[in-house]
Amino acid sequence: MSTNTLTVVDREGQQHAVAWEPEQSLMEALRDNDLPVLASCGGTASCATCHVFLDGDIVTSLGERSEDEAELLVDAEGFSEDCSRLSCQVTFEDRLNGMTVTLAPEE
């Protein structure tokens, strides 16, 4: 597997090309590239500080959110049923190369 490249849109609307390495969750890729995701819980779906918006088709293809993730997201600022995910719950896949990730508003 090779490294993916993501386009990350930060909360000011700036775009960043971000390397996503295999074995990293999406949250880890964002955090390790200094994007402002607090990741308070270290990636265990216990907070919503790594909330991101992904393309609706991609969200559908990722399958169901866990119950914890769903409960955390539903009240999160800017929650979108179609586009919201906790980035700590998104695992590396080659097919996600080139996707755009938008950081959700901070609480």
Next chain:
Amino acid sequence: MTEQSTDPIVIVGSGHAGVAVAAGLRTGGWDGRIVLIDSQHGMPYERPPLSKELLTPGAGEKTALLRKEDYYQARGIERITGHPVESIDPETREVVLADGSRLPYHRLVLATGSRARELPVPGADLDGVLALRTYQDGLAIQRALVPGAKVVVIGAGFIGMEVAAAAVKNGCSVTVLEFQDRVMKRVTSAPVSAFFEGLHRARGVHLEFGAAVTELQGDGRVERVLTSDGRHFEADVVVAGIGVLPNQELAEAAGVACQDGVLVDEFCRTNVPGIYAAGDVTRFTSPFSGASQRLESIQNANAQAEALVSDILGSQPRTPEVPWFWTVQHGVRLQTAGVMHPDDEVIVRGEPATGKFSVVYLREGRLASVDTVGGLTDFRPAKKLIPAGLLLDPSLVEDPAVKLEDAVTGEDPRSAILETAAALV
């Protein structure tokens, strides 16, 4: 940007707080040197998986890193590993390393964390008596949790109960000895304790309350645990989870004020100019309750790291986040927002028998804390309502069909006063 210096910002300790300070300084625009000192070897790692993922059957030896391996070098964060700091000289602004070399600092951050409290009884030093604090501790416990092993856990706090849950899952025979009369008494109320006791018993954990451990016995290796009521419990391995002590000795010796923790203000400044402290090692006044507290949590480590970075960089600090905690036992999550007090009014929302309920803690009618069990529905609203100091109607709180935010009866008079004051300025 504040002044730069040729001397580095030196961070002692590479846990959650220390790494968050280093990363925060760099992303915040600090161009000077940053030196991160780790008394352990290897890469800085996440703590929660040590008592959770690492102990589950077939977990392997991998654990999550706080940052990927090449992060530190890529950001120009210098690391010194396997190397404890011997002392601090606040006069010359230097730290003295174990090899006698001196490292000058521009600012010093003490993120030395806490250590497991040792059992104060004879036999505590026998082989097979373990505690859980570091990755190496986690591996040692993982290796000890073999099927059929007789495991005695001393202390029914978060760590003890997480270890007990993992141990039964590994096929061990598990007994938990707790001096108090229920599990997790320090951090939660009777209904939550009762729920988790039932859960543990259903999975085969033996729980013994009022059990004061007086001695551990064995021939080189632990074989049994004795309690003050004359009972004894056979043991192949003993895991002690009886709380932690702040690693404050380095600070104390340097003249930094300590009182069961390094005393810090809201920017994590100590009483010694140029020296900060963050994370488990600190004691501070809660901006929410006014209580003096130590908090053993990632949330606190991250929040304090941010506060002190903002002080060093002269940037705007973030509004403090209400403290929060979580534990997972037998796959069931307990997640807490705020810090409860034994005198709080306790209101159960929902039916514990369903495995999904919350407990709300009111202090003078205001939301002080919420425990959520088996779900997170009330957690996020609670995190917002607690710092707002809002009054809740107990009869509405009691009804789980009413959203927590809809149980609010009025503004806190204090916030009305503050708003009036702000309008006058």
